[in-house]
Amino acid sequence: MSAVPQERRLVTAIPGPKSQELQARRTATVAGGVGSVLPVFTTRAGGGIVEDVDGNRLIDFGSGIAVTSVGASAEAVVRRASAQLQDFTHTCFMVTPYEGYVEVCEQLAELTPGDHAKKSALFNSGAEAVENAVKIARAYTRRQAVVVFDHGYHGRTNLTMALTAKNMPYKHGFGPFAPEIYRVPVAYGYRWPTGAENAGAEASAQAIDMINKQIGAENVAAIIIEPVLGEGGFIEPAKGFLPAISQFATDNGIVFVADEIQSGFCRTGQWFACEDEGVVPDLITTAKGIAGGLPLAAVTGRAEIMDAPHAGGLGGTYGGNPVACAAALGAIETMKELDLNGKAKRIEEVMKGRLAAMAEKHDVIGDIRGRGAMIAVELVESGTRDGAKTPDAAAAAALAKACHQEGLLVLTCGTYGNVLRFLPPLVIGEDLLNEGLDIIENAFAGI
Structure with missing residues (x-):
């Protein structure tokens, strides 16, 4: 209370x-x-x-x-983070690791969709998680192109500004942006020209056609989408759209990334919004609700994909800070108990x-x-x-x-x-x- x-x-x-x-x-x-x-x-x-x-x-x-x-x-967040503050505030996991980071990764492996072997890497912000998901996908596929969607929002770094659809206030005057980013239609049911009932099938067909013709599926490292688009207007892609895009990615060796930064951790009534249609992403990015207000983010995914980057290729001074990890464990405890x-x-x-x-x-x-x-x-x-x-x-x-x-x-x-x-x-x-x-x-x- x-x-x-x-x-x-x-x-x-x-x-x-x-x-x-x-x-x-x-x-x-x-x-x-x-x-x-x-x-x-x-x-x-x-x-x-x-x-x-x-x-x-x-x-x-x-x-x-x-x-x-x-x-x-939240009581559990305050209790766990306070206890961690008493012990140490920082060592850098890349210098001397600590159990809290590992525990958070264990929880992510348990909670995220799919029963495959999973691994995680922890970061500071949602944009940082998305940026690292792209790095991981490129390392795994040895490809460069990244596909994103109309109305999508993925962050404020140079790469994630390029991934984001909306100019003001996120991109205006801040270019040039990172290359090899391609944008395709999303199934925005309320504004779909032939009606919401047709949006899932028609938008997925259009998106796939554009990828094949304008980029070449064999050149695409990752497809990134928010299962419920956040800044773009809380758009739920029409039914059938996400499964079709996910299946296309699987069929063509493309890493399918669910950006669950705003929609994850019980926000939509499920642990993750992509569960609504049974979509199991290859990688999932999380932040926001993960740690009860402390800065923490993660990329979680198939172990073989997560292990693609060379040792030392992922990380950051503050990534997976011990106090933030303790807070995350308190937040997850609260989500389960309540x-x-x-x-x-x-x-x-x-x-x-x-x-x-x-x-x-x-x-x-x-x-x-x-x-x-x-x-x-x-x-x-x-x-x-x-x-x-x-x-x-x-x-x-x-x-x-x-x-x-x-x-x-x-x-x-x-x-x-x-x-x-x-x-x-x-x-x-x-x-x-x-x-x-x-x-x-x-x-x-x-x-």
Whole structure:
């Protein structure tokens, strides 16, 4: 149980005077390129609440972008990380190893899809994990090309910017980018020209045709996809798409990489989102929810693929930091003990039911989608949801602002900037969940 009272409380305007003072200090010393969704400065957080320096308590529908799934101060995470801090903070696993790193890799081998022999390597961030997955795939296949998808997001390093589809704010002005990256269509059901029911088969056929004709399957080292696309708008590829792409990769000796950085660790009501259609990736990248808020990431996959790089070819000074590994073991313990997959499914049931009722009243809601506690609404200009489906980014911004003013932290996303995404901690109380949905309902009524 969190030490932070699990109730919304507004004692000042949002942001309050102390947050505004800190924002002035921030403006003077923090680079302008580092943005924030909401400039309230946090003092503590836990369960489904974020408390700021002014004493306001906000309901958290963001989880630090799907990171604090077990809460921002989960008991097992704090206990294990604190104990590790007492022993040592760092040795570098590449200098003198330690058991925690090995334990995390053992857990990943147990939890990730497939019963084949698996190995892992640990890193600091999701982008670093994706970058290393590409290195591993290239070492294994002796090929260079990498295939990614429309609306995909994979990170902010030079290579992962190249893999990412969205220009602003991730790529604009930062080129040139890494070569040998190719982008193909994804089965975006809501916007598929011939209808969602055709998207899986048609999009996979188009993607495979483009790979064969424009790249040559024999030149492709890896195909990388998010099983639920995150920054692109919480797009669930239409049924049949992921299995078809995975099978094509297998048939052509291509490493199939599932980027589960946002969708993994119980977020969608399964340990990993690719399990929904029984897809078993060759490699899987994880981060965000893995360690309860501490920086940790992993590449996990088939042992023979993971062993392809030469000794010393993988690593990094802080990769698999012992405190972060301890936190990960605490987070996984919490996920198992509290059945957070079950909690995520219940969150989906509550949220989709409430959002569907809102959609009956407000035709700005074009689509409701997602799984578990990874739910989104796509907003379109009034009167266009069944026709042109014209994206309405202004409505998304207005709704987010209205929610923030009432003490509900929500995020936007989407290639068109028109998606409200909801990522509550999986441990959020149902009373807070419904109170947050009440705020969203009132926000829709006010636009």
